[in-house]
Amino acid sequence: MSTKYDIVKQEIQSRILDGTYQPHQKISSESELMKQFGVSRHTVRAAIGELVNKGWLYREQGAGTFCADRSLDNRSSSGVTQRNIAIITTFISDYIFPSIIRGAESFLSQHGYNVSLFSTNNDHENEKRILEKILTEPFDGVIIEPTKSAISNPNIGYYLNMEHQNIPYIMIHAYYEELEPLSITMNDEKGGYVQAEHLIQLGHTNIVGFFKTDDLQGVKRMKGFIKAHRHYGVTINPNGIVTYDSSDKVNKPIQTFMKLLDQGVKPTAIVCYNDELAISMLEVLREKNIRVPEDFSMVGFDDSLIGRLTAVKLTTIQHPQSKMGETAAKMIVDLIKEKNNQPKKTNNKVQSIIFEPSLIVRNSTKILEGKTVTTK
Structure with missing residues (x-):
């Protein structure tokens, strides 16, 4: 358990590291820190004294205590x-x-x-x-x-x-x-477009898309999903886009998918945020005796190992990994x-x-019965 002294010291360090205290900026006075943390002057002085000794702060007689410029430490100045x-x-x-x-x-x-x-x-x-x-x-x-x-x-x-x-x-x-x-990314918007396009070209018009939207990848994949439907003139089912975040990625997608499969007009295909989700959805379909791809098609994303090891090999978007x-x-x-x-x-x-993404077609998708391949 952290002592009051540690709490004061760590909080001052955090304020330096997150930029609250800029180099050569005067930090809060001893009295202000005492009030903020509910500690004695001795505790505040001990915490500040250690940070001064370690080069995080410096004192100026009669002026106060200031944030040191840590960009001038040995790491950046030695060139080694x-x-x-x-x-x-x-x-x-x-x-x-x-x-x-x-x-x-x-x-x-x-x-x-x-x-x-x-x-x-x-x-x-x-x-x-x-x-x-x-x-x-x-x-x-x-x-x-x-x-x-x-x-x-x-x-x-x-x-x-x-x-x-x-x-x-x-x-x-x-x-x-x-x-x-500087970044290294996938063209996730195009990836989401290609996922949906593949299913639309196979004759599917009632497609549900699941996207994790607290990460930028999911937001962009959802955008591509919508663009593909617009391009091919396919109306998206009002319940056809399901979003979730990291905290509910285990339960919400599965529960929502089960409800969609129990409704009157069932979807015939699903676009999944990634292969991990697709495998979970595959289990739901098995429990409901819905065959993939005979009765239902699905597309994953990432070309993960788990998508290749399952009984139904996933059609998916290749990821460079x-x-x-x-x-x-x-x-x-x-x-x-x-x-x-x-x-x-x-x-x-x-x-x-x-x-750039590319589609890997395996055996989790097929032409919808009674349809022909669509191109545009």
Whole structure:
């Protein structure tokens, strides 16, 4: 359990790391901190004293205590790289993440970098703690999968502080639009379009789409889903778009899907946010004795291993996975070289990369009975 002294010290550090206190800005007075935390003057002075000794703060006689400029610490001023890279993902061991991590880790280890893995579990508070660690330890660069990238992020100040401290970072899968960072992503809108287009071309007009919308990927895939219906002149069922977020990804999609299958006019096909969801939906269909693809078609996204191992092999959108990880590793190394004025393999400026989706047709989709293939 944290002591009052630790709480005061950690809160001041957090305010420095998230940019609340800028370099050379005067921090709250001892009296103000005593009132904020309900602690004695001795506790406040002890916390401030340690932060002064560690270079987080400095005192000016008669003026007060100020935030130190930590961009001038040894990490940025020595020009010597520690060869440490942090990889932050929403999850580490689940789904397609191990393949992405292996791709990055393989390249980085070959080039002499140590890799530290962190998982936010798609939670902003976890992301905050990890970013504080990044900002206080000697990392040369960071590969980040954003946490809940489609909603306002309370940790933007930490990323701005990374920029201030000249720590290169790139984002994968998605990005925080307000930061406009270098990123490596899929063309998710086109991917969602291709998913829906494939089913429409097979004669399906009552298609339900499930999208996780606290992540930018899901928002864009949903946009592509809608665009495909508009392009082919197919009306979307009023209940045909189901959205959910990370906190209810286990229960809401399944419960909603079961209700849709019990209604009068049942959907004949489903577009899934990813293969993981598609496998869950496949189990629902089995329980209701609905055959795939004879009675029902489905399309996943990511071309995951689980989608290839199931009895019904999923039609899905290909995801670069290992290639994305390797590309991210190459990009962060190039950024570190640029920062340290070291030669790169090419003189081209590092730029964001978008992978284009492609459909992999397996046996979870078929032409709707009585229909012919539609093209437009």
